[in-house]
Amino acid sequence: MEPAAQDCHQPIIQIKNVSFHYRDQQVIKDLNFTIKERDFVGMVGSNGAGKTTLLRMIVGLLPAVEGSIELFGQPIRKFQDWERIGYVPQKNSFNPLFPATVREVVMSGLYNRKKMFRRLTRLDHQKCEDALEVMRIQDIADKRIGALSGGQQQRVFLARALINRPDLLILDEPTIGIDAETQAGFFELITHMHAHHHMTFLMVTHDLDMVKDYLGESPVSQNGKIQFYVRHSHEIENCAEVDLQHSLV
Amino acid sequence: MLDILLSDFFQRALIGGVLIGLTAPLIGIFLVLRRLSMIGDTLSHVTIAGVALGFLIEVYPLAAGLVFAVLASFAIEKLRKAYKSYAELSIAIIMSGGVALASLFFTLGMGYNTDVMSYLFGSIYTLDTTDIYMVGGVTIIVIAVVVMFFKEFFLLSFEEDAASVSGLPVKMMNMIITVLTALVVSTAIKIVGALLVSALLTIPVAISLLLARSFRSSIVLSVIISEIAVIGGLMLAGVFNLAPGATIVLLLISLLIVTLVGKKGFTT
Ligand SMILES: Nc1ncnc2c1ncn2[C@@H]1O[C@H](COP(=O)(O)OP(=O)(O)OP(=O)(O)O)[C@@H](O)[C@H]1O
Numbered sequence: 225m226e227p228a229a230q231d232c233h234q235p236i237i238q239i240k241n242v243s244f245h246y247r248d249q250q251v252i253k254d255l256n257f258t259i260k261e262r263d264f265v266g267m268v269g270s271n272g273a274g275k276t277t278l279l280r281m282i283v284g285l286l287p288a289v290e291g292s293i294e295l296f297g298q299p300i301r302k303f304q305d306w307e308r309i310g311y312v313p314q315k316n317s318f319n320p321l322f323p324a325t326v327r328e329v330v331m332s333g334l335y336n337r338k339k340m341f342r343r344l345t346r347l348d349h350q351k352c353e354d355a356l357e358v359m360r361i362q363d364i365a366d367k368r369i370g371a372l373s374g375g376q377q378q379r380v381f382l383a384r385a386l387i388n389r390p391d392l393l394i395l396d397e398p399t400i401g402i403d404a405e406t407q408a409g410f411f412e413l414i415t416h417m418h419a420h421h422h423m424t425f426l427m428v429t430h431d432l433d434m435v436k437d438y439l440g441e442s443p444v445s446q447n448g449k450i451q452f453y454v455r456h457s458h459e460i461e462n463c464a465e466v467d468l469q470h471s472l473v
Numbered sequence: 474m475l476d477i478l479l480s481d482f483f484q485r486a487l488i489g490g491v492l493i494g495l496t497a498p499l500i501g502i503f504l505v506l507r508r509l510s511m512i513g514d515t516l517s518h519v520t521i522a523g524v525a526l527g528f529l530i531e532v533y534p535l536a537a538g539l540v541f542a543v544l545a546s547f548a549i550e551k552l553r554k555a556y557k558s559y560a561e562l563s564i565a566i567i568m569s570g571g572v573a574l575a576s577l578f579f580t581l582g583m584g585y586n587t588d589v590m591s592y593l594f595g596s597i598y599t600l601d602t603t604d605i606y607m608v609g610g611v612t613i614i615v616i617a618v619v620v621m622f623f624k625e626f627f628l629l630s631f632e633e634d635a636a637s638v639s640g641l642p643v644k645m646m647n648m649i650i651t652v653l654t655a656l657v658v659s660t661a662i663k664i665v666g667a668l669l670v671s672a673l674l675t676i677p678v679a680i681s682l683l684l685a686r687s688f689r690s691s692i693v694l695s696v697i698i699s700e701i702a703v704i705g706g707l708m709l710a711g712v713f714n715l716a717p718g719a720t721i722v723l724l725l726i727s728l729l730i731v732t733l734v735g736k737k738g739f740t741t
């Protein structure tokens with residue numbers, strides 16, 4: 225399933241010949257994969273397939289043992305624009321006693337390198353309120369994060385990932401521990417964002433129904449036990465639309 | 474008997490105490506939340522080695538202690554890298570190293586006076602003007618750095634991975650927090666004593682964690698609690714001629730118990 229020859233979408237993530245192993249366990253072997261602007265990629269695979277490991281390499285938490293990863297056309301070592309990426313890890317490793325309110329956690333999505341030595345502005349506070357509203361968690365904004373249910377916490381971390389209005393959203397099993405109804409609502413929300421906002425998605429999920437519904441019946445490619453399902457950007461917009469968007473930015 | 478509270482030396486102890494009561498929880502909160510409470514203890518043991526050496530070679534002991542503590546804080550960070558995810562191991566290694574050196578210097582310099590006791594358990598009598606300048610300088614540095622990196626320290630303590638993905642210089646910030654801890658600990662030991670310094674770093678925070686909902690309020694609360702304990706403890710120590718380290722820490726533990734009971738925190 226090659227993308228159309230005249231595809232005008234820029235590559236967002238380029239993975240070239242990447243391999244990774246922990247001590248003696250090979251997890252990813254010679255992976256090549258490109259995700260373009262506005263693609264929606266679903267990663268599926270059994271437990272221990274290496275999905276989380278791959279995402280952690282993409283966000284720079286683990287160095288690739290071999291091969292190269294480029295983000296927005298830049299090698300990962302040189303990449304600086306981290307605010308363009310929203311990342312919701314699989315397990316949030318925070319301490320449940322941590323004294324932080326939902327609002328404080330969502331706000332922390334703004335604390336990146338470029339914001340060092342800068343004060344928070346009124347616009348920053350507005351961004352926070354917007355993110356709370358999108359995830360419909362305004363009413364729990366002043367609660368302590370540790371006192372929330374797993375599903376509520378997941379919404380908080382999503383709000384934190386969205387506060388910068390990232391171009392790329394990376395989600396590691398975002399609906400784990402969330403009831404079916406909320407899950408359906410969540411998928412509706414992200415597919416809506418995919419359709420109407422200029423965003424690229426990379427999501428790990430075990431929910432094959434959702435994947436097949438939105439991304440098609442069969443995987444576009446496979447590496448080891450990991451399968452990639454993709455809804456290509458050129459399927460949802462043509463180059464004239466892209467040019468228009470670029471001229472608006 | 475209450476005259477003692479008006480004496481010069483007590484006034485100095487009070488000024489020093491109030492400053493340390495401010496900086497200790499301000500740094501302590503970042504240690505407790507990153508589960509590194511033991512760092513305070515380790516650095517204080519190393520500081521004592523420096524103090525002992527200071528006596529031995531007749532250098533201003535607190536300065537020698539401070540240098541030792543800062544060096545140890547670098548060593549801890551180095552070891553933390555070598556033993557990733559075993560932070561407590563590097564802490565234990567440095568701690569025993571500090572105690573070993575301290576006892577070595579102590580036995581070499583047998584026969585120096587009771588001053589040593591005051592470094593172990595704290596004293597209201599031994600703070601001189603130089604010490605006050607030291608404490609004052611450290612207070613200014615700590616407040617300035619914490620204010621400057623408040624957002625970043627928050628994210629680092631909440632989720633180190635998230636800080637890393639945001640492009641923050643995580644290693645450097647860990648280092649800064651450890652060095653600040655060394656500064657606070659080494660200046661606090663003259664008042665609270667090396668054996669009890671870490672209590673002042675951690676217990677006010679432990680109490681505030683039971684009460685506060687937000688990060689901001691837990692910082693404010695822990696500073697208030699720490700000041701109550703320091704000022705109250707120093708007065709008790711002055712009036713009844715006790716070691717201030719003991720009175721301050723016992724006051725803190727009483728406050729903790731009251732809070733737990735008041736909150737019916739003994740959930741079963
Ligand atoms: N820190 C680590 N040290 C050593 N091995 C690890 C580490 N993290 C993961 N592994 C191993 O690497 C393999 C891939 O793990 P990974 O977490 O990437 O899988 P996953 O596809 O995300 O699985 P799941 O669906 O359970 O989330 C597993 O076999 C795991 O045991």
Ligand SMILES: [Mg+2]
Pocket residue numbers: 275276277314396
């Ligand atoms: Mg995983």
